[in-house]
Amino acid sequence: MHAMLKGFIGPLGDDIPSLLAVLLALSLFFSALSFSFNAYNEKVKSFEKLKGAIDISRVVTQDGLITADLATLKNKATPTAMSYGVRFELAFKNGATTGPCGPDWLKFVYLVPYAPAGDLNAITLKRLEICVG
């Protein structure tokens, strides 16, 4: 009888080892769930940025021939950018720019005809860079 009482915790003592396994399993599962949610949210943000960049580009290039300066084009596309919650900058390669692009911003390039101040005799082909972040 005395030998049986040594180290005797009780009915709960039988369950403690299995409780450890259950707790490990639950923590593993919820960590995986949390990671999946974070991955999902990051991807959703990334898609919003991509979709925003495409729509901003459409607004900027919709007229075909660009006669306005970059600041005016930027103002034209700002409501679209705000609807996606992104920032963007425009730049002609080796030329005018509305501002610096961030290091991890997306960059989209388009070949556009540019007529400064609407002068149709001075149309040149320009590389327009649209960066979105």
Place this chain on the structure above:
Amino acid sequence: MKLKAQSAVMDGIIFVLVCAAASTLMFYTASLYGASTNRQIITIYNYEYEGTALVTLHYAKDSAGNWFWLELKKILSKNTAQGDVEAYFRNKAAGVWDNLVASSPSQDSVLYFSGPSSFYCRGKTSASVACGALPADFSAKTVFSSSVNLIDDSFDSWEVSMQMYY
């Protein structure tokens, strides 16, 4: 009692296995999520770029001050279209070609002319433009293509496609 404890631990271990399998499935699904959407958006950008570039070519002028598209129509109306187009891109329209290729997101941008004959024009620079058949390895690449029709009373219509290979 020993057996009860043993069975409880066994239940716990099985539960760990089930949770590990579910977690693995969740990791796998999380990595797959959005892959096709990403591809679709990249596809849209490529088509948007090509559409914009083809519109831009309507406003382009060659070094002699002639409208690019009108000169191209004149060249395509001749029987020697392929050779003449190649010479045009190497000389008078060199600036147009260089702008087209330099701004393209693809390393291999090609203009495909389809009409009474058909040929591809490609080259990293205007000096290296060559018109003819595409190399065989291009058939294995992903391609995005947009086209425009050149119609004139003096010739059968030609279709000019801009193709970007990845």
